[in-house]
Amino acid sequence: MISKSTIDQVYETARLEEVIGDFVQLKKSGANFKGLSPFTDERTPSFMVSPVKQIWKDFSSGKGGNVVAFLMEHEHFTYPEAIKYLAKKYNIEVEETQRTDEQKQEANERESMYLVSEFARDHFQHNLWESELGKAIGLSYFKERGFEEETIRSFGLGYCLDHWDDFTKAALEAGYQLNYLEKTGLTIIKEGAAEGESNRKFDRFKGRVMFPIHSMSGRVLGFGGRILGNNKKAAKYLNSPESEIYHKSKVLYGIYFAKKAIAKEDNCFLVEGYTDVIQFYQRGIQNVVSSSGTALTPEQIRLINRLTKNITVLFDGDAAGLRASLRGVDLILEQGMNVKICTFPEGEDPDSFAKNNSLEELQHYLQENSKDFIQFKASLLAEESANDPIKRADTIRDIVNSISKIPDTIKREVYIQECAQIMNISEQVLFNTLAQIGQKALSDAGKKAREAQKAFEVVKSEPVQEKIDLQYELERKIIEVLLLYGNEEEEFEDLLLRENEAGDLVLEPESMAAKVYEKIFLDLQEDEIELTHEKFRTIYYLLISSLSENEDFSINTFLTDLDRELVEEVSSILMEEERYTLHQWERKDIYPKEKQAGVSQLVSETILTLRCYLIKKRIHSLQQNTEGSSEDHRETLEEIMNYLQLNTLLNKKLNRVLS
Structure with a gap:
């Protein structure tokens, strides 16, 4: 139990706008702050924070409450976890009794999985710094990559010993249930082949260096593990499987470490791998996250959208998979965000470039080489179709298709004008193409709606006017x-x-x-x-x-x-x-009556x-x-x-x- 004095001190010290500001980009609105809802997919702010009343309200989902309610709702914390999170943020010492093995078993399933994941992080870190094999293999690898000790500790990097069940044994001895070791994917259970033969238990990440994957609030959700041997049958990188607490499509590697810098710089650098993020962070550029080798998803983009409207996508110098990677750019545009793209010299990636250049050189390179997506896409695709009219036509259609994803009408028009100049084609033709794409999208949407309507009969009735109670x-x-x-x-x-x-x-x-x-x-x-x-x-x-x-x-x-x-x-x-302040009525010369x-x-x-x-x-x-x-x-x-x-x-x- 957490003492009442600790709880009282947490409530007295915590500032709601500061805590929520770590998760949502807030803008001043009179005496309050407003931002995009972190609970629904929206483009117009409906989330309000009152510093005076120390409460928040999300009008799009109906949720609301105080600082603890926000953490419980957004991060799925229990009440004690929310108090501990705030205590840690504001350097308040938590007075509580030690958690017993019995209490560990009584914790709910989700919480138990978090506890197992945190134990795993600590165990892998201990292996890295304290065991001879960990220091000789894991620590040596990280230092060869150019990571400093402080960086290795900050990101919680570790090593899973090359033994069949080193971690599993340690977790079971510490009182954690095998059920949760399996559900988090840390332990694999193989049923006995012969009758009477016991099930075999072994570590999923055996012999790999470990990268803990954190939630926006810093909880360990899962792991990425890189193999160090030359086993061609094994995957180079292995991620935790999907679980109750880890959903790959909704997580960005490094978001916990980057969130404040993203909001401050009003820009997010998006890279591909774990080491890209760590190397950038160590060099001094902290507003960087990674999709962890998976295709970019709308959920991941919305995580960034809460903190900034601007994304700069960083690609390796190798252009082989560049065109496929550009599909993620369209997804970013659909969310109403501004996109820039930067590629590194051939043979370089964000990791190697950050490692081999000073902070000033890196910042200068990013500033000079980050192109607006339309310029980048046009120049890239134009090179491919230089002397082929058919390919050139396809390229122009490809660019206009990307522009059609942008929800803002003015932005669309500006990009059409820019595309016309770059590709040396009339604006009218591009606007006509844009209209055709829009018409097709509407037609497809209408077709889907009609099909859905056929699936069940709708009884038409006169709209009932809602009475005021x-x-x-x-x-x-x-x-x-x-x-x-x-x-x-x-x-x-x-x-x-x-x-x-x-x-x-x-x-x-x-x-x-x-x-x-x-x-x-x-x-x-x-x-x-x-x-x-x-x-x-x-x-x-x-x-x-x-x-x-x-x-x-x-x-x-x-x-x-x-x-x-x-x-x-x-x-x-x-x-x-x-x-009413959300609607900005004063811009329309309408002033709501105040008390x-x-x-x-x-x-x-x-x-x-x-x-x-x-x-x-x-x-x-x-x-x-x-x-x-x-x-x-x-x-x-x-x-x-x-x-x-x-x-x-x-x-x-x-x-x-x-x-």
């Missing part, structure tokens, strides 16, 4: 007021119902000083009003309790005691007004409106009881008249005209 909105407003102003002391105008000299009922004002939460609680209790929506009712009583017990009530602390569902509800209530009423007026109007609503509801109920009945309803009718009179008085107080 006034009681829901009023109860929601009460929770918002309590959260924002609960502990503030205000001067309230209380309304007392009395008869005047003429015998008419009137509302007489009477001033009273009270805290907002006291006023709301007493008013609702006096009228015997119970919140009807379950979530609001739960939050209401928790709030009243917390406000009455804590003079220094804070939203951040209050959220720590709520379950995830209630945290999302609270953050949704608090961030509702921020939704101008004083707190006491806001409280009074909310309670009065709720009273009016409940009175009307009661009147309607009484009227229904009298319909179609021959009984004497004089008492009921008198009660209805009293309620109507009270409703009129309350609406006058609210300056509302009754029809």
Whole structure:
């Protein structure tokens, strides 16, 4: 268990905008920050962060909460893991009891796989630095590649001994279950060939140097292993298999080490291999990641898109597979990102070039040789089709096809103009080709939609206009007021119902000083009003309790005691007004009305409106009881008249005209 003092210190120290800024590129928007949702695929920001309230809200997915909720949602951390992550980030010492073997076994499956992966990283590192074979083989290899000791330790590089089950034995002896060793792919189990023969267990990465693959928050998801021998039957590089925690298509090697530099430099260098990333990082260029030898995927691009809109793809000097690699560029363009391409001299790759050149020389080369994708593609393909009109036509069509992937209309037009100049062809022809490609895409999409429609019959019905649930909105407003102003002391105008000299009922004002939460609680209790929506009712009583017990009530602390569902509800209530800032209405000369009423007026109007609503509801109920009945309803009718009179008085107080 983590001590309460540690948890309190973490919440007091952690800054939400700093933590989320490690995962999402945030831009200032008034008093808040906004960015692209890290939970959905979007091109228009709908993710808001409030530094003042220390909460976030993702309007595209409905998720929201405080700093811990973000880490639990985004990184799939447990609550203790999120606290430990924040403690590490802010150099806070964590007070806790040692995790026992029994606790390891009780951890959930996902967490158990993380624990096994972290143990494996430590074990391989220990082999590299402490064992004779590790130092002689693994460490020597890394040093030959030009990696310094500090770099080797930073990236957690290691070595799996060339023994059948060195790692598996160590993990089992440390109390980790064989089940999770197999699920992470670290151990391979081969069933016994003959009856009665026991299953054989051996290490997947036997005799390989190890590259841990980290999540954006630094958790070990899997490994890449490079063989050092001359075994032609074995793959040069071997990756962990897909698992509950490792999805190759959604991970970028080096993203944990690069994320801050990517956001700071507003550019990401994309390379192919592990050693390319490490060598660049060691040389001083830290905004670099790798797709780890796999074809680039939309999920990987979206990881970068959260941090920057700019990608520079770095290719080896060997042009053999260059054309195939360019397919990844189209994927980047589809995500609305800006792409540059840089190739190294023949025989060089990012690893060797960074190793053999100083930081200044490397930076100068990248700056001078990074071409816009259209220039690069045009020059590359033009060389291939120099004297062949048919090939040249195909080249131009290939370039226009890439341009068609760009979602931004203005960018598309600029690139068409540039392509026309480079390829010496009229813009009109290119625009016509672009329109044909777009028409074909629309036609294909329409065809798919029609096919999907045939698969099931859709019953057409008139669109139902959604009714506003006034009681829901009023109860929601009460929770918002309590959260924002609960502990503030205000001067309230209380309304007392009395008869005047003429015998008419009137509302007489009477001033009273009270805290907002006291006023709301007493008013609702006096009228015997119970919140009807379950979530609001739960939050209401928790709030009243917390406000009455804590003079220094804070939203951040209050959220720590709520379950995830209630945290999302609270953050949704608090961030509702921020939704309008996302639309940038002021650019269209539309200015959303902000809260101008004083707190006491806001409280009074909310309670009065709720009273009016409940009175009307009661009147309607009484009227229904009298319909179609021959009984004497004089008492009921008198009660209805009293309620109507009270409703009129309350609406006058609210300056509302009754029809």
